[in-house]
Amino acid sequence: MLFDPRIPETAPSRGFPVPLEGTRSVLLQASSQGKDPALEFAASVAAGLERRPRSLDCRFLYDEEGSRLYEEITRQPEYYLTRTEASLLARYAVDISRLTGPATLVEFGSGYSVKTDYLLSAYEAWSPEVSYLPVDVSDSALRGAICAINRAHPAVRVIALHGTFEEAFALFDHVSPILALFLGSTVGNMNEEESRDFFTRVADHLRPGDHFLLGVDLLKDKGLLEAAYNDAAGVSAAFTGNLFVRMNRELGSQIDTSGLEHVARFDAEKEQIEIHARFLRAQTLELPLLQRSFRIEAGEEILTEISRKYRIETLLPEMETVGFRLRRLFTDERRWFALLLLEKG
Ligand SMILES: C[S@@+](CC[C@H](N)C(=O)[O-])C[C@H]1O[C@@H](n2cnc3c(N)ncnc32)[C@H](O)[C@@H]1O
Structure with missing residues (x-):
């Protein structure tokens, strides 16, 4: 369809x-x-950035562009x-x-x-x-x-x-x-x-x-699993990056998304793929709705999604x-x- x-x-x-x-x-x-969707989104991001290790709720990956990119992922040869x-x-x-x-x-x-x-x-x-x-x-x-x-x-x-x-x-x-x-x-x-x-x-x-x-x-x-979440066309990477594009647009987060890297690797002990956004440079993520700022260090990874294997x-x-x-x-x-x-x- x-x-x-x-x-x-x-x-x-x-x-x-x-x-x-x-x-x-x-x-x-x-x-x-x-409810106020921006406030709910901001509260979820703040809670995730306070957690250690830092993680974000994967449900917010699916705005209009995220849903479109997900469909594109499903058509990638590795997926x-x-x-x-x-x-x-x-x-x-x-x-x-x-x-x-x-x-x-x-x-x-x-x-x-x-x-x-x-x-x-x-x-x-x-x-x-x-x-x-x-x-x-x-x-x-x-x-x-x-x-x-x-x-x-x-x-x-x-x-x-x-x-x-x-x-x-x-x-x-x-x-x-x-x-x-x-x-x-x-x-x-x-x-x-x-x-x-x-x-x-x-x-x-x-x-x-x-x-x-x-x-x-x-x-x-592991090789098949990691390839599926690191497609050569870069659609999975765009999907991860889009979460931060969404934060900039809906929350005014002021993240330089060119400084992010998509990292997807298999954790053999937990038997799950873990997808992270790695910050290549130190940045400050703003949440003006909550009057909060979060310093993200160079090299720091934020978990955006897990995919457990059964x-x-x-x-x-x-x-x-x-x-x-x-x-x-x-x-x-x-x-x-x-x-x-x-x-x-
Ligand atoms: C991995 S996609 C799967 C889509 C489709 N079922 C398929 O198999 O291709 C996950 C879907 O669940 C939706 N979703 C994620 N978290 C959700 C939540 N907490 N409540 C309702 N829908 C959610 C997303 O918007 C997305 O459409």
Whole structure:
């Protein structure tokens, strides 16, 4: 699916379903979107810069340009993740739909919903009245997804939520049965504690018989992993740099982004890729909204994102502990990526 910027603007009301002209789709604004977004962003940056080691919340990587760059990353030859997951969905979407039966699809961190297309086609075979509820902090990605889905699947009703994962749970009380989707190994961006809390919350909000489809990147050779996050075209580097461009634009941070370097390396002990912005020169990062300044030393690295890599033998017991049972495990011949179809017990 291609991004189509012609998606109509929503009315400025917040918290109410806003019908998108000429379609059956609606875009909901979660309550967090009604708060002062710059203040929330500034507070998150300040908290991250006070932490040791310093780190930033990766959710802020996804403004309009960040979402566009992420899509470009998925098309880089080194970035095997999206291609491998897409091929699994292409091959097994019909099997997945047969295993779950008809369901409303709720997707966390849906982005442009490109791969979801396979599932929408499979579920449309069950009923022409499929409902799809994508949730994402990126307004531009949601609009692009709605537009593309309306074109490719005119009968699918899209109810999109512009908000956080946390805010998505409010939707769960209104629909059943559910197939909750968490694709793209996005869960790998959460640390161990965050992902355990997230899985627990997903399980708590699903009813027995509902399903959860989880896409995870499996542990593999360090060289392959590091290449995926250091593409030769420099798109991953631009994605990291864009977080600081966003800070300059939205927070007035006055960072010289030419003095930043993208550093992505595999930590074998933690079994995760760690992405940093390294400051080549000392700089002062300003947060005028909070009247705060932070001195960053030459050579200092700020963690912008982690991407954890998984072993099925440790992930499965974790999912069982929170109340899921495995219906089917789908993986490719090289065992690079896995889709776990889980049922709430
Ligand atoms: C790694 S991308 C994956 C996109 C898509 N699911 C895919 O597989 O290509 C992560 C997506 O999650 C969204 N996201 C990140 N943190 C989020 C949060 N806390 N709440 C809601 N969406 C979030 C981003 O905007 C982005 O679209």
